[in-house]
Amino acid sequence: MDYKLDDLVTFITVARTGSFKSAAVLLMRDASVISRRISQLEKQLGVKLLIRTTRSLMLTEAGSLYYNRLRAALEEVDTATREVGDFAATPQGTLRVSVPVTFGREMVAPLFSSILADYPKIKIDAHFEDRAVDVVGEGYDVVLRVGLLPSSTLISRKLGSFRSMLVASPEYVASHETLSSPAQMENHACLGFTKAPGWPSWTLEKEGEEVTIQPNCSLVADNSEAILVSAMQGTGITLTPDWMAASYINAGKLVHVLPGWRSIRDIEVHALMPPGALIPVKTRIFVDALRDKFSAGGFIKKD
Numbered sequence: 339m340d341y342k343l344d345d346l347v348t349f350i351t352v353a354r355t356g357s358f359k360s361a362a363v364l365l366m367r368d369a370s371v372i373s374r375r376i377s378q379l380e381k382q383l384g385v386k387l388l389i390r391t392t393r394s395l396m397l398t399e400a401g402s403l404y405y406n407r408l409r410a411a412l413e414e415v416d417t418a419t420r421e422v423g424d425f426a427a428t429p430q431g432t433l434r435v436s437v438p439v440t441f442g443r444e445m446v447a448p449l450f451s452s453i454l455a456d457y458p459k460i461k462i463d464a465h466f467e468d469r470a471v472d473v474v475g476e477g478y479d480v481v482l483r484v485g486l487l488p489s490s491t492l493i494s495r496k497l498g499s500f501r502s503m504l505v506a507s508p509e510y511v512a513s514h515e516t517l518s519s520p521a522q523m524e525n526h527a528c529l530g531f532t533k534a535p536g537w538p539s540w541t542l543e544k545e546g547e548e549v550t551i552q553p554n555c556s557l558v559a560d561n562s563e564a565i566l567v568s569a570m571q572g573t574g575i576t577l578t579p580d581w582m583a584a585s586y587i588n589a590g591k592l593v594h595v596l597p598g599w600r601s602i603r604d605i606e607v608h609a610l611m612p613p614g615a616l617i618p619v620k621t622r623i624f625v626d627a628l629r630d631k632f633s634a635g636g637f638i639k640k641d
Contacts (some may be wrong), residue, residue: 430459527574
């Protein structure tokens with residue numbers, strides 16, 4: 339049966355107070371309205387809930403049973419409401435995330451330990467995969483995407499953007515002609531990442547000057563890490579994301595070729611979340627931590 343919540347609340351209030359008048363004051367309704375609601379509920383149930391006299395109001399046996407069951411049910415509702423409120427106030431629960439393999443390992447995984455330390459009630463279930471996952475169908479709280487986004491109803495938060503830089507090993511640079519412009523790269527061995535935006539061309543920019551070249555590649559691959567390993571072994575020059583090259587440059591394994599020149603396109607990083615007006619606090623914590631890390635590192639521009 340379809341019972342109106344207002345009628346159930348009205349009955350419980352009358353049963354607790356023992357009076358239509360007192361219930362009317364608490365519910366801010368006219369006593370006649372309270373009486374009418376109780377009569378409607380009794381008619382719908384097909385049983386008498388209250389015994390009314392001019393001086394008193396008593397629960398019938400059925401009314402007493404109904405009151406006790408409803409009271410227990412409403413206590414469960416109150417408990418559930420408090421628990422949900424706790425979720426809104428305190429970051430907790432399992433955060434299921436999906437990130438691209440290389441980007442996730444280099445830029446996202448280092449955040450896990452600090453998040454878990456700061457928010458001990460959060461658990462992270464991380465999936466590293468280079469595919470377009472179904473955010474809703476596969477039950478993800480947040481998915482990171484690098485590059486262009488297809489149109490969708492998902493909530494999207496731009497975390498920042500980055501560009502790519504030309505790098506090679508110190509040994510390669512020392513043993514080859516020094517470059518002063520991208521046009522001279524036709525005389526150099528290049529390593530191409532075939533999934534890069536704009537491939538098979540490299541479009542570079544410096545202070546408003548734009549140059550597009552067709553790199554003479556001795557090696558191409560669809561895995562950026564394989565290309566970077568070959569670059570560190572002195573095989574040639576490659577165009578790789580700033581954030582990916584940074585640690586190897588700091589370690590002296592790579593050097594920046596043609597300083598000042600970068601890929602012309604900003605490659606955007608987005609966090610995608612299931613549609614809905616409210617984003618869980620655990621998800622907001624994670625997304626905000628990513629934005630702060632990207633900005634602090636300087637390799638990804640925070641917008």
